[in-house]
Amino acid sequence: MKHCFYFLLIAFQLTLLCRGVLNAQVPKSLDSLEIYVKTHPPIDTNFVRATLRLAYELFTKKAAYQRADSLLQGAETLSIKLDYGRGLSNTYTNMGSLYYLTDRPQEALALYQKSLKSAESYTLHPRIITEKTTDVALALNKLKQYDKAVETSLKVIRMEEQYNIQPRNSRTYEIIGLALKNMNKPRQAIAYFQQRLALMKQSSATPYGLAITEHNIGRCYDDLNQEKEAILHYKTALSFIHGTDYELLRSDILGNIGLALQKDKRFQEAKPYLEQSLAMAIKQGNKEAIAPGYFMMGRFYEELKDYKQAEYYMKKALAMANERGDKAIISEYTQGLADLYGGMKDFQQAYVFQLERNQRMDSTTTVRTNAEVQRMVAKYETEKKEARIKLLQQQARFNQQEAERTRFRTNALLIGAALLLLLGGAVSAWLLNRSKLRRLEEAQKLRKQIAHDLHDEVGSTLSSISMLSGHTDALLRQNQPESAQKTVQKIYTDARQILESIDEIIWTINPGNDSLHRIALRLREYAQPLMEAKGIVLHFSADSSLDDYPVSMEVRRNLYLIGKEAINNLIKYSQATQATIRFELQNDQLMVLIEDNGRGFDAAQVSQRTGQNSMKQRASAMGGTLAVQSTLGQGTRLQLIMNP
Incomplete structure (x- = not known):
């Protein structure tokens, strides 16, 4: 179920059974646990362990969250009274797990951290410390703090190696896999999940x-x-x-x-x-599972064109999503109803739901876009201030050196020193003015580049959105909802295009991306999902030494746009099943190869849509050469060679 959180939420639960919360003196079945807790006085650690086991059974198998929470509160009080460190730590773990299952990850994280702190303060076994740390990583993953989740999981692996803990805790590999999956890297995620399976099969999983x-x-x-x-x-x-x-x-x-x-x-x-x-x-x-269940059934009947049943289930799903207030799910279900009514030819209802969905999306898009623009402006201003400070420091050092030279020459020969000082001052002024001019030219070039990119990539699209918005109002006044719906969809597509364009501009001017290796990775991230959607198997390779070769912003931009244009041509026209992208260093030169096994084309009849002239001009601007070879029925090969 795509939106059910149980795939991620329950992953941590399996190890609770292996954490030593019970011993032979405590029963295991749910019924016997109920009897034990009701008949035994709350006076010892056995009662704490039985309570934890009962609470676990209730909230994982019966979804009896309120009853489980009440039992855990009692276990916390008794553990504190008995000064029972392990029981207290496990109580906080179970509380965190309960909140995790009920979609309250921030509270779950706080309790997992409290559990870890209790385990450390009572100096529990390192294995227990690593398990509690793993719970923290799981909550971070749920909060979409994927980098911190992976970092914490790797910390657990290092602790296990340090203390030689056997068998290893396989949950760390599960969490890293989940983080990679949520970062849209499913192939890498599979490798970590398979490592976890291998570890579990070695132990009593x-x-x-x-x-x-x-x-x-x-x-x-x-x-x-x-x-x-x-x-x-x-x-x-x-x-x-x-x-x-x-x-x-x-x-x-x-x-x-x-x-x-x-x-x-x-x-x-x-x-x-x-x-x-x-x-x-x-x-x-469980409402968190019921709403996606209704939506799935709606989508199912929509594909069968049983629109009445589809409408019934989708409306029930949207009603439950509104009760929970989950904005992302509400937006998705609203879009689903808009698509459904479009298929039913009820364009008035389709327009109403599409407009509602776009309003939700536009609010989020505006906030995100504003944040990106503010970050870009702040970075630009910071760079300007740093350049000014550097210029002043250079001028101060230069003046100090000139003063020292002047004193030396004055002691040697007053008249000669005076003449040399005049000459040095003139040269200094010329060099300083030249340095200032060069920096001003560089800053002006950067500003023009940003302005040009924003005008080309964003300005025209914003103008289109403005005109389309006015046209939509006119269509609605003319009672043409079907045409209005198409116009609204065009506005949505243009807005997505603006976001992608701004993202590329920001990536291009970010100095953190000034290596050949970063360009190679960016092109792979761009090509992978497009080729998978077309059923093309991508073979990608890049020399590890590319990270040692920094490049300027202009070279970075031209190289990325050449690769992007070539990939787009391959996707659109080649009809290939295999494609190769390779970055290699050969005799201190960079060789970029993009080839496919598609239908090819007649190289003597170059189509303007392939953009070959533009790509060759960009290659020439970088001091490189671009060669395109293609044979009908035998594929296409594009090779760029340049000095890095």
Whole structure:
């Protein structure tokens, strides 16, 4: 289920069973735990462990969050009274897990940090310290602080190596995998999930944990649109928890199997999986899972063109999303209804929902765009101040050196020193003016470049949006909602184009991207999703030594635009199945190769749409050469050679 958070939320739960919260004196089944807690007095550590076990069973299997929270409050009080450090630390862990499951990650993070602090203050075993640190990493990942989540997970791995902790905590690899998946790097994420599977199979891993990891691998293949591979992993995950009480996880897996089958156009197979997933979520009374379940069913019936059923489920999903106040989900469900009404030819309703969705999106876009522009302006102003300070320092040093020379020459020969001082002053003034002029020219060139890019990439599109907005009002007054809907969609597309253009401009002027290696990575990030969408297998390689070669902003910009143009041509016209992008250093020269096995073209009849003249002009401006070779039916090869 794409929007159910249980894939990420429950991942941390499997190790709670392995954390030593119980011993042989405490029962294990839910019924026997209930009896134990009701009949035994709250006076010892066994009672704390039984309470923690019961709370865990209630909030992971029965979604009885309120009852579990009450039990954990009691466990906290008794642990403090008994000065029971491990019980107190585990109580805070369970509280954090409960808040995590109920979509309150900020509170979960605070409790996980409190659990870690308690474990450290009571000097618990290093294994326990690493487990508590892993919980902190999980919460950071949920809060979308992916860099901190990965950093914290790597810290855990180093601690395990330092203390030689065996077996290793495989959850760290799960968290790194989740972070990479959320950063739209599913292939890298799969490698970490597979490492976790290998570690779990070496130890006494629970079927629950194995199910979660297989499930996450399936989701990564889903992101790569490899549905058959995704379904295989989903069904493997489902087999691990067959016959258990983990209905929330089972509901998520069933929903994802249904979605994958639906994407594969196997509608009759998909329907029972989607229905079972929704029924289980309703049975549990979990609104976080019910709303996505309704939306999935709506999308399913929309594809079958059963618009009445689709409208029923999508409206129920939107109503539940409005109750929760989740802006991102509300925006998505609103767009879904707009698309549905468009398919139903009810353009008035489609326009209403599309307008509502665009208003939500525009607010977010405005804030983000303003922030990017402010950051760019602030950076530019900072660079100007630093240049002025540097110029003043240079002038001060120069004046000091001149004063010392003057005193020396005066002692030697007063008249000669006076003449030399006059000459030195004249030369100094000329050099200083020349230095100032060069810096002014560089600053002016940068300002013109930014202004030119903003005018070309943003100005014309903003003008288009302005005209289209006025045209939309006119169409509505003329009672032409279908034409108005198309105009609104064009405005949305133009707004997205502006964001992408500003992002490229900011990337180009950012001095942190002034190496050949950063350019290579940027082109790979640009090409990968486009080629995957076209079913093209990309082979990418770049010399590791490219990081040692800094380049100017102008070279960086021209090299990136040549690569981008070549990639766009490959995607649009080649009909290739294989493509190669390679950055190599050969005899102190940079060689960039972009080739494919597509249909090729007649090199003697160069089409203007390929932009070859523009690419060659950019290559020449960098002091390089660009060669394009193509043969009909045998693919195209583009090779750029330049001095880095």
